[in-house]
Amino acid sequence: MIDSATRSRPGEELDRGRLETYLRDAVPGLEGDLEILQFPSGFSNLTYLLTIGDREMVLRRPPFGSKPKTGHDMKREFTVLSALRTAFPYCPAPITLCDDESVLGAPFFVMERLKGTIVRRDLPDGLALSAEDIGSLFDRVVGVHAELHTVDPVEVGLGDFGNPGGYAGRQVRGWAQRYRRATTPNVPDGERVMSWLESRIPQDPDRASLIHNDFRLDNLVLDPTDPLTIIGVLDWEMATIGDPLMDLGASLAYWVESGDPPEMHALRMMPTHLEGAPTRREVVDRYAKISGSDVGAFDFYYCYGLFRLAGIIQQIYYRSYHGQTQDERFRHLHVAVHGLIGAAEKVIDGSAPI
Numbered sequence: 001m002i003d004s005a006t007r008s009r010p011g012e013e014l015d016r017g018r019l020e021t022y023l024r025d026a027v028p029g030l031e032g033d034l035e036i037l038q039f040p041s042g043f044s045n046l047t048y049l050l051t052i053g054d055r056e057m058v059l060r061r062p063p064f065g066s067k068p069k070t071g072h073d074m075k076r077e078f079t080v081l082s083a084l085r086t087a088f089p090y091c092p093a094p095i096t097l098c099d100d101e102s103v104l105g106a107p108f109f110v111m112e113r114l115k116g117t118i119v120r121r122d123l124p125d126g127l128a129l130s131a132e133d134i135g136s137l138f139d140r141v142v143g144v145h146a147e148l149h150t151v152d153p154v155e156v157g158l159g160d161f162g163n164p165g166g167y168a169g170r171q172v173r174g175w176a177q178r179y180r181r182a183t184t185p186n187v188p189d190g191e192r193v194m195s196w197l198e199s200r201i202p203q204d205p206d207r208a209s210l211i212h213n214d215f216r217l218d219n220l221v222l223d224p225t226d227p228l229t230i231i232g233v234l235d236w237e238m239a240t241i242g243d244p245l246m247d248l249g250a251s252l253a254y255w256v257e258s259g260d261p262p263e264m265h266a267l268r269m270m271p272t273h274l275e276g277a278p279t280r281r282e283v284v285d286r287y288a289k290i291s292g293s294d295v296g297a298f299d300f301y302y303c304y305g306l307f308r309l310a311g312i313i314q315q316i317y318y319r320s321y322h323g324q325t326q327d328e329r330f331r332h333l334h335v336a337v338h339g340l341i342g343a344a345e346k347v348i349d350g351s352a353p354i
Helices: 016-026 074-084 131-148 167-182 191-198 244-252 280-291 298-321 333-349
Strands: 034-038 046-052 055-061 094-098 108-112 209-211 220-223 226-233 240-242
Touching: 016 034, 016 046, 016 094, 055 074, 074 094, 074 108, 131 209, 131 220, 131 226, 131 244, 131 280, 167 191, 167 240, 167 244, 167 298, 191 298, 191 333, 209 244, 240 244, 244 280, 244 298, 298 333
Parallel strands: none
Antiparallel strands: 034 046, 046 055, 055 108, 094 108, 209 240, 220 226
16 A cells, blocks of 8 residues: 555656765765656656665656646745644655756756555555545545645745735646636637636635645555544645645645536546545534634635636646647546646536535
8 A cells, every 4th residue: 555656657757876976965864776756657757766775755856748837846935844843744855956957858866765555546566545534544644634724824934935915816827827828629719707706816815825726635654553633745846835725625625525427527536436535515614613614605715726627727738739648647637637727617607606
């Protein structure tokens, strides 16, 4: 049940010689030869397992080929990990940041490996959870998410990490621009969804929070001896300061219920359909109870989450459509974009409210 790595995908191999030279200079006490494997999951930054002797580390770097102008910022992810560990103990310890592109052709950073179970679309073989266990696990997922939102960015040295004023509006307009730039002929134009979101942008919350922006089960590490205990939160590349309900809405875009239509189940990335898993409404209500937040107009946040996820996936699909990546997983992502835009339109129509 431990998340494992394998041989690097063709075209995504790292220069072992240059990387080993860098690591021996940057990380004291390394002994043995460097072995490089790649974690095969994920659709954004590339993640590798580095082993030198008995030391295991994880390397993160941007994808090969073109990428969004402001995405895949290695220094940003390294900075938030370095600052946040004192107040949020689920962060892996950062080890070294390299902005010298002569080493691997792009900036990268190295962090400790948190060895544990990562649950993706379905429970891994060997992990049997009862309906009660499933409910407890997802309750803890919501609890850790709410815990993150209680961290004071100023107190941990991240006061200038983002611009919370007008955050919701910038997100709606920014994702609209990115979606339009990445549109291909075989996906919806999304204009109706963009117009609806633009007309309902909420006011700034009383208190901005540090938000993860990709908080979902497969970015969490579970204790291998107790799978109901969360020991790590990964993939901080999109973290910033902003409206915590925007963060929750982004997470709920991944939350597929057992009664959702087939096109949503085709998109499912977590076992939220299993008996015992809370519904999206129950997640929102639990979050509100923990945080004290007003969630009365959550349709906007859920619709935003669906559209934002469509934008993320379309940007990835754009690279495949134009031959910028050979990753076979990306070839049919346009189908997912159709499903997400359709789900957002159902929220607008009132046929699929949160």
